[in-house]
Amino acid sequence: xxxxxxxxxxxxxxxxxxxxxxxxxxxxxxxxxxxxxxxxxxxxxxxxxxxxxxxxxxxxxxxxxxxxxxxxxxxxxxxxxxxxxxxxxxxxxxxxxxxxxxxxxxxxxxxxxxxxxxxxxxxxxxxxxxxxxxxxxxxxxxxxxxxxxxxxxxxxxxxxxxxxxxxxxxxxxxxxxxxxxxxxxxxxxxxxxxxxxxxxxxxxxxxxxxxxxxxxxxxxxxxxxxxxxxxxxxxxxxxxxxxxxxxxxxxxxxxxxxxxxxxxxxxxxxxxxxxxxxxxxxxxxxxxxxxxxxxxxxxxxxxxxxxxxxxxxxxxxxxxxxxxxxxxxxxxxxxxxxxxxxxxxxxxxxxxxxxxxxxxxxxxxxxxxxxxxxxxxxxxxxxxxxxxxxxxxx
Amino acid sequence: xxxxxxxxxxxxxxxxxxxxxxxxxxxxxxxxxxxxxxxxxxxxxxxxxxxxxxxxxxxxxxxxxxxxxxxxxxxxxxxxxxxxxxxxxxxxxxxxxxxxxxxxxxxxxxxxxxxxxxxxxxxxxxxxxxxxxxxxxxxxxxxxxxxxxxxxxxxxxxxxxxxxxxxxxxxxxxxxxxxxxxxxxxxxxxxxxxxxxxxxxxxxxxxxxxxxxxxxxxxxxxxxxxxxxxxxxxxxxxxxxxxxxxxxxxxxxxxxxxxxxxxxxxxxxxxxxxxxxxxxxxxxxxxxxxxxxxxxxxxxxxxxxxxxxxxxxxxxxxxxxxxxxxxxxxxxxxxxxxxxxxxxxxxxxxxxxxxxxxxxxxxxxxxxxxxxxx
Ligand SMILES: Cc1cc2nc3c(=O)[nH]c(=O)nc-3n(C[C@H](O)[C@H](O)[C@H](O)COP(=O)(O)OP(=O)(O)OC[C@H]3O[C@@H](n4cnc5c(N)ncnc54)[C@H](O)[C@@H]3O)c2cc1C
Numbered sequence: 027x028x029x030x031x032x033x034x035x036x037x038x039x040x041x042x043x044x045x046x047x048x049x050x051x052x053x054x055x056x057x058x059x060x061x062x063x064x065x066x067x068x069x070x071x072x073x074x075x076x077x078x079x080x081x082x083x084x085x086x087x088x089x090x091x092x093x094x095x096x097x098x099x100x101x102x103x104x105x106x107x108x109x110x111x112x113x114x115x116x117x118x119x120x121x122x123x124x125x126x127x128x129x130x131x132x133x134x135x136x137x138x139x140x141x142x143x144x145x146x147x148x149x150x151x152x153x154x155x156x157x158x159x160x161x162x163x164x165x166x167x168x169x170x171x172x173x174x175x176x177x178x179x180x181x182x183x184x185x186x187x188x189x190x191x192x193x194x195x196x197x198x199x200x201x202x203x204x205x206x207x208x209x210x211x212x213x214x215x216x217x218x219x220x221x222x223x224x225x226x227x228x229x230x231x232x233x234x235x236x237x238x239x240x241x242x243x244x245x246x247x248x249x250x251x252x253x254x255x256x257x258x259x260x261x262x263x264x265x266x267x268x269x270x271x272x273x274x275x276x277x278x279x280x281x282x283x284x285x286x287x288x289x290x291x292x293x294x295x296x297x298x299x300x301x302x303x304x305x306x307x308x309x310x311x312x313x314x315x316x317x318x319x320x321x322x323x324x325x326x327x328x329x330x331x332x333x334x335x336x337x338x339x340x341x342x343x344x345x346x347x348x349x350x351x352x353x354x355x356x357x358x359x360x361x362x363x364x365x366x367x368x369x370x371x372x373x374x375x376x377x378x379x380x381x382x383x384x385x386x387x388x389x390x391x392x393x394x395x396x397x398x399x400x401x402x403x404x405x406x407x408x409x410x411x412x413x414x415x416x417x418x419x420x
Numbered sequence: 421x422x423x424x425x426x427x428x429x430x431x432x433x434x435x436x437x438x439x440x441x442x443x444x445x446x447x448x449x450x451x452x453x454x455x456x457x458x459x460x461x462x463x464x465x466x467x468x469x470x471x472x473x474x475x476x477x478x479x480x481x482x483x484x485x486x487x488x489x490x491x492x493x494x495x496x497x498x499x500x501x502x503x504x505x506x507x508x509x510x511x512x513x514x515x516x517x518x519x520x521x522x523x524x525x526x527x528x529x530x531x532x533x534x535x536x537x538x539x540x541x542x543x544x545x546x547x548x549x550x551x552x553x554x555x556x557x558x559x560x561x562x563x564x565x566x567x568x569x570x571x572x573x574x575x576x577x578x579x580x581x582x583x584x585x586x587x588x589x590x591x592x593x594x595x596x597x598x599x600x601x602x603x604x605x606x607x608x609x610x611x612x613x614x615x616x617x618x619x620x621x622x623x624x625x626x627x628x629x630x631x632x633x634x635x636x637x638x639x640x641x642x643x644x645x646x647x648x649x650x651x652x653x654x655x656x657x658x659x660x661x662x663x664x665x666x667x668x669x670x671x672x673x674x675x676x677x678x679x680x681x682x683x684x685x686x687x688x689x690x691x692x693x694x695x696x697x698x699x700x701x702x703x704x705x706x707x708x709x710x711x712x713x714x715x716x717x718x719x720x721x722x723x724x725x726x727x728x729x730x731x732x733x734x735x736x737x738x739x740x741x742x743x744x745x746x747x748x749x750x751x752x753x754x755x756x757x758x759x760x761x762x763x764x765x766x767x768x769x770x771x772x773x774x775x776x777x778x779x780x781x782x783x784x785x786x787x788x789x790x791x792x793x794x
Binding site for chain 1 (some may be wrong): 422423463497546642671679680688689691692694696697700701702704705706709710711712713715716717729732733734736737740782783784785786788789790792793794
């Protein structure tokens with residue numbers, strides 16, 4: 027067993043060395059460096075496509091999914107080794123997608139065989155970009171209060187309503203969407219449907235954010251026809267799928283608190299701005315102490331994250347644990363970016379200059395302020411931990 | 421190795437949990453304190469630990485121990501922490517055993533430790549804050565050495581059968597090389613041990629060495645090569661103290677959660693107030709993170725991989741998390757939390773002592789920064 031894993035590790039290392047283009051081993055500097063795939067992919071560098079395709083061919087964009095759905099069929103131990111080897115060489119994630127981190131796991135659990143075969147391989151190859159239609163103007167934290175109405179019209183639904191905060195709705199090809207199919211019960215009247223964003227009646231309107239980017243939208247549905255075959259799980263049982271998917275979303279978001287491949291921008295940035303004193307310490311002792319204590323928490327959290335994945339694979343993780351991970355990971359990521367800004371001083375404030383890579387630093391800092399809001403706010407995560415893990419009353 | 425306890429380790433934890441809770445719950449500490457017990461821990465209890473095999477947990481089977489690892493030692497230490505059990509377990513069964521392992525002293529001392537007859541203390545600190553400097557001098561004299569200088573914060577030293585002392589045989593105070601580790605008889609001429617009672621009512625000694633003479637065979641490992649056994653000792657002690665500290669935090673948090681579920685104000689359980697729920701959930705999160713960091717350090721030690729950084733992270737993180745746990749513990753108990761009659765204050769005191777032992781959070785965060793080059 028260990029022998030096999032050793033072999034797997036050395037073969038994986040060799041394959042990655044041979045196939046990961048040098049440009050894909052550079053740290054991620056801005057949004058442009060992230061690959062989302064889709065029908066109209068936006069390649070910032072030709073090696074992005076090369077790297078994604080090579081990984082997809084081995085099923086390694088989704089290493090632990092079954093091979094018939096485009097995955098690599100790797101065991102948990104092998105998946106862990108692949109991640110470690112990628113991190114070791116600073117390899118970028120070949121493909122980021124809501125399909126991989128959110129919809130995929132939900133389809134694997136709740137989808138029909140046809141739905142799996144139709145959607146999963148295309149997610150694995152980065153062909154379809156997905157967006158998430160959960161939130162509405164009056165249903166944010168109180169998500170089950172959503173009003174978007176799906177009228178039963180025989181073999182299909184007719185969907186009317188409005189979503190908000192739909193990340194990348196204007197760039198996405200398909201949406202996974204929560205709709206109301208019954209007004210009788212709040213959580214028990216929701217269904218989970220999939221449809222093409224090119225369907226007649228779907229329109230989107232971008233919203234400008236504090237970072238100056240507008241990655242998310244208001245999304246409107248005006249008599250959109252959605253075949254019932256595109257409903258995942260039973261009618262009015264969409265809340266189960268939604269919650270399961272949210273667990274994966276939270277776990278994914280919590281990963282933002284972690285050490286990423288390729289150097290440590292916080293420490294390197296701080297050294298570059300304030301310099302080292304004659305004892306080799308950051309010349310600003312208070313900043314140094316803050317960074318050191320942050321690193322303690324971040325690296326301890328990294329162990330927590332490893333433990334969670336190990337427990338998950340072994341089927342022994344508490345289902346509410348992703349809430350805890352999300353809470354800690356996102357608070358840490360916000361803190362990291364506060365420190366990056368503090369270390370950068372006025373350099374980090376430049377909004378458009380070349381020196382700041384078109385303002386990548388301040389924009390990334392502003393973006394992290396959403397970490398404790400998106401996917402359920404920190405307050406909601408703490409509510410969940412208190413009630414479901416600690417079993418506090420009320 | 422997955423980052424959770426395997427089945428055998430879980431069984432050991434359950435055994436240790438029942439055993440410690442039955443034989444040495446917080447009442448045991450309270451009774452020793454009220455009696456102003458001069459030893460500071462119970463020799464009978466130490467013997468019972470031995471009967472369970474626990475004192476020999478890290479001692480190889482060939483030398484009469486259980487031959488287990490740091491994860492297992494941590495499992496026991498967590499229960500010791502949870503019950504605030506006064507015990508020389510950390511210094512003797514963990515720190516000293518690791519330091520002596522593979523040296524000429526193992527054969528002499530391991531059977532006594534495994535049998536619960538021997539208690540070993542560590543004399544390494546020289547200042548009020550744990551640090552790397554070792555100034556206590558060991559000068560060659562005949563075919564032995566003569567030790568002069570002072571040590572402090574040496575737990576159980578006044579009641580120990582043996583003391584492990586770090587001393588300077590070459591170089592200057594802050595050099596890593598030139599340290600030698602010695603075993604010393606606590607009754608040696610010229611050694612003055614002055615036990616002081618600490619906030620948690622345990623006893624730690626100031627030790628002054630006034631030309632204490634030892635023969636060459638008192639050296640542990642190599643002369644000037646003390647960094648080796650001392651490194652083993654400090655890594656084991658760091659991981660072990662983290663586990664014990666985690667247990668203190670977990671115990672305080674259990675008590676606090678229990679209180680939130682039983683105390684009523686405004687006609688309702690206080691645990692239903694969201695302000696308290698959020699703080700309890702935050703505390704839970706911090707402790708879980710500390711738990712994962714501690715297990716990571718223990719697993720790395722057991723697999724023989726480099727563990728210095730993981731130990732530093734564990735000790736720093738448990739320091740932060742447990743401090744929060746005891747502070748929130750008292751606050752959420754309200755006035756009763758400030759009374760001597762109620763146990764939560766004992767957790768506050770022990771957490772502070774353990775946080776200081778073998779380096780506090782700042783010390784270890786600093787070590788991590790130095791290792792990362794800033
Ligand atoms: C960058 C970003 C991307 C997003 N992407 C998507 C997406 O792709 N698809 C999608 O559907 N949604 C998306 N969202 C929406 C996100 O899920 C919601 O913003 C979030 O759930 C909070 O809802 P709200 O904004 O309506 O805030 P509200 O629910 O109005 O909350 C306001 C404040 O009240 C607090 N609060 C509310 N209820 C409670 C309670 N019970 N106890 C304590 N405090 C409470 C909240 O924590 C918050 O601080 C995104 C949001 C952001 C910021």
